Amino acid sequence: xxxxxxxxxxxxxxxxxxxxxxxxxxxxxxxxxxxxxxxxxxxxxxxxxxxxxxxxxxxxxxxxxxxxxxxxxxxxxxxxxxxxxxxxxxxxxxxxxxxxxxxxxxxxxxxxxxxxxxxxxxxxxxxxxxxxxxxxxxxxxxxxxxxxxxxxxxxxxxxxxxxxxxxxxxxxxxxxxxxxxxxxxxxxxxxxxxxxxxxxxxxxxxxxxxxxxxxxxxxxxxxxxxxxxxxxxxxxxxxxxxxxxxxxxxxxxxxxxxxxxxxxx
Amino acid sequence: xxxxxxxxxxxxxxxxxxxxxxxxxxxxxxxxxxxxxxxxxxxxxxxxxxxxxxxxxxxxxxxxxxxxxxxxxxxxxxxxxxxxxxxxxxxxxxxxxxxxxxxxxxxxxxxxxxxxxxxxxxxxxxxxxxxxxxxxxxxxxxxxxxxxxxxxxxxxxxxxxxxxxxxxxxxxxxxxxxxxxxxxxxxxxxxxxxxxxxxxxxxxxxxxxxxxxxxxxxxxxxxxxxxxxxxxxxxxxxxxxxxxxxxxxxxxxxxxxxxxxxxxxxxxxxxxxxxxxxxxxxxxxxxxx
Numbered sequence: 001x002x003x004x005x006x007x008x009x010x011x012x013x014x015x016x017x018x019x020x021x022x023x024x025x026x027x028x029x030x031x032x033x034x035x036x037x038x039x040x041x042x043x044x045x046x047x048x049x050x051x052x053x054x055x056x057x058x059x060x061x062x063x064x065x066x067x068x069x070x071x072x073x074x075x076x077x078x079x080x081x082x083x084x085x086x087x088x089x090x091x092x093x094x095x096x097x098x099x100x101x102x103x104x105x106x107x108x109x110x111x112x113x114x115x116x117x118x119x120x121x122x123x124x125x126x127x128x129x130x131x132x133x134x135x136x137x138x139x140x141x142x143x144x145x146x147x148x149x150x151x152x153x154x155x156x157x158x159x160x161x162x163x164x165x166x167x168x169x170x171x172x173x174x175x176x177x178x179x180x181x182x183x184x185x186x187x188x189x190x191x192x193x194x195x196x197x198x199x200x201x202x203x204x205x206x207x208x209x210x211x212x213x214x215x216x217x218x219x220x221x222x223x224x225x226x227x228x229x230x231x232x233x234x235x236x237x238x239x240x241x242x243x244x245x246x247x248x249x250x251x252x253x254x255x256x257x258x259x260x261x262x263x264x265x
Numbered sequence: 266x267x268x269x270x271x272x273x274x275x276x277x278x279x280x281x282x283x284x285x286x287x288x289x290x291x292x293x294x295x296x297x298x299x300x301x302x303x304x305x306x307x308x309x310x311x312x313x314x315x316x317x318x319x320x321x322x323x324x325x326x327x328x329x330x331x332x333x334x335x336x337x338x339x340x341x342x343x344x345x346x347x348x349x350x351x352x353x354x355x356x357x358x359x360x361x362x363x364x365x366x367x368x369x370x371x372x373x374x375x376x377x378x379x380x381x382x383x384x385x386x387x388x389x390x391x392x393x394x395x396x397x398x399x400x401x402x403x404x405x406x407x408x409x410x411x412x413x414x415x416x417x418x419x420x421x422x423x424x425x426x427x428x429x430x431x432x433x434x435x436x437x438x439x440x441x442x443x444x445x446x447x448x449x450x451x452x453x454x455x456x457x458x459x460x461x462x463x464x465x466x467x468x469x470x471x472x473x474x475x476x477x478x479x480x481x482x483x484x485x486x487x488x489x490x491x492x493x494x495x496x497x498x499x500x501x502x503x504x505x506x507x508x509x510x511x512x513x514x515x516x517x518x519x520x521x522x523x524x525x526x527x528x529x530x531x532x533x534x535x536x537x538x539x540x541x542x543x544x545x546x547x548x549x550x551x552x553x554x
Binding site: 052054057081082083084085086089090092094097098099100101102103111112115116160163164166167 | 380442443444446447448449450451452453454457461462465466
């Protein structure tokens, strides 16, 4: 099986020799939906940073990160830049801090358009408005002229999604995109994400500590613990009772915390 | 009193934050504006030429013909103070420019590139801060001769150390923000990150620091010209007026009082302006969020 994005034994070490990611391997097919679950500190976000080549100073990644067979870890920074945002886009946990406070959200959405598609002026404005509608931001004109702090959490995360999808990437990495949101807004954003993945065919890597949230959008599941992938399975199988004791632990914890939702399904 | 709980809640988000003009901002603008107006006027008109000694008595007090009195050579003091205002502001503005450009350049390089660059530049900056400004000024004057531009370079280079430090800390802080990672994840390169996100986000802090630097630049210019390291005569400077008035203070105190007052007004004005800008730009002081 050859996937669109394949991780082979991705290992991240610090300059002091500590191993933060230990031989992480998984694969994402074109249009696939992979959930990465694990508690905080298990290396979920670090995996995302390593894929994009945005590791903090002093950390080194070894192994292979193959995008269509090209190893991203060996790619020069210049080529990596066109891949970030162009091929692989990312949405972050806290949309308020992930948006520049001094720039209107319209200009921020237009940023990747200019970088990767060379769109400027009226063409960029028109495309920005199309993206705003795509992520179901209503009252687009006012919102695009607003600063991040003037918007609600849900609106901000939609803006972040619009930015990420601006250049029609093939892979979208969403790092806990709904964790900072209210439960009702969370549901809306998840539905939107689900719908966007269907409509655009973008491959989704959804990182979260919250198994029920992952279950709503992902098909495959990588369970991470202490920098290792302990189980690779399908979400449905995991919910039915995974192989690894830690997966079962996560499932039963989710059941205990999410009883009402399990009932109304 | 009853509250209508059925009234629809206004959910529209305020689009513009209120722009308040704080008293210190207004006072700063007025004071600096006054000094600037006098300085500008001196370019086209002064009551007497600076080297005109024919006008009145030597060491005369304020009179109808000489509003601030005359010095020991019989030159009009008011004209000299007017020209001094222009020079003080020119030195302040130009040294702010030098300090700003140099300081931001060093600060960004130190804060946003490799660690060894940071360590090297930071050591150089620390050395510059420890180096007495006066000694630096004397070195520059020795090389270039005493002039307005020598004073500007001395004050500007000394000030750039402070700006570089403030810039470096703030650049490093902004670079740790999520929106920088987000911008990089969207494919923005180093230069784009710096110009589009980092510089605009550190600019308000730097602007305030520059304004405060302007105040100390006026003081520094007065000190340098007091010591004879500023613009040579016949050009006028408040510092040299103080120096010349020192020996005749008991006879004609206005020669010291008025330039001193002019310095106080200018420095106060620039500091108030800095505070006023800070109040408008610092969200933690704005109180409307």
